[in-house]
Amino acid sequence: MPRVPPPPAPQHHDALPSPRIRRADAVDLDALVALEERVFRHDRLSRAQFRRHLDSDSALVLIAKEDGRLLGVALVFFRRGAQVARLYSLVTAPEARGRGVGAALLEAAERAARARRCRTLRLEVRTDNRAALRLYETRGYRHLVHRPGYYEDGSDAHRYEKPLR
Numbered sequence: 353m354p355r356v357p358p359p360p361a362p363q364h365h366d367a368l369p370s371p372r373i374r375r376a377d378a379v380d381l382d383a384l385v386a387l388e389e390r391v392f393r394h395d396r397l398s399r400a401q402f403r404r405h406l407d408s409d410s411a412l413v414l415i416a417k418e419d420g421r422l423l424g425v426a427l428v429f430f431r432r433g434a435q436v437a438r439l440y441s442l443v444t445a446p447e448a449r450g451r452g453v454g455a456a457l458l459e460a461a462e463r464a465a466r467a468r469r470c471r472t473l474r475l476e477v478r479t480d481n482r483a484a485l486r487l488y489e490t491r492g493y494r495h496l497v498h499r500p501g502y503y504e505d506g507s508d509a510h511r512y513e514k515p516l517r
């Protein structure tokens with residue numbers, strides 16, 4: 353009788369392999385724009401902006417991919433001589449949320465900032481974005497300041513930062 357392989361064991365969140373994270377390049381442009389358009393209604397990055405960031409020394413576009421599909425993106429900005437890097441955007445594709453993709457991208461952004469000798473990673477987050485607030489607060493980010501009307505649609509932001517040791 354042919355041997356039938358057992359069905360794969362159900363995996364716990366912690367047992368999931370970390371997604372592969374790498375710097376994005378021009379072949380990823382379509383997927384970057386498509387994810388941006390799926391997830392954000394305001395303050396979207398355009399194709400031209402992504403293209404510029406892909407080519408820029410002061411920007412780093414990190415992506416998580418699995419089986420050729422884009423799972424998530426982190427965009428970090430650097431300024432020459434500055435010790436503060438800025439996490440401008442972090443997004444996980446809706447179907448990939450809750451699997452550790454956002455946390456892995458955040459860690460990769462921190463590693464990249466450390467590698468460029470930055471001492472701090474800073475970001476803005478909507479005051480009503482519970483998932484993102486929890487992500488940052490559980491990963492060592494502290495609240496700096498409240499910024500009313502920060503976003504295009506008039507909603508407020510919190511600024512957070514983390515010292516990178």
Ligand SMILES: CC(C)(COP(=O)(O)OP(=O)(O)OC[C@H]1O[C@@H](n2cnc3c(N)ncnc32)[C@H](O)[C@@H]1OP(=O)(O)O)[C@@H](O)C(=O)NCCC(=O)NCCS
Nearest residue numbers: 442443444449450451452453454455477483484486487490
């Ligand atoms: C915020 C976002 C990036 C999180 O990505 P994700 O891949 O689902 O997050 P992870 O699975 O890595 O979870 C990391 C942590 O985030 C927090 N978190 C994630 N989803 C959450 C939810 N629905 N409710 C509460 N906390 C949540 C938890 O602290 C979690 O850590 P834990 O698993 O150790 O408890 C994702 O929800 C997203 O893309 N949202 C839309 C875009 C956005 O708001 N980006 C942030 C802009 S500042």
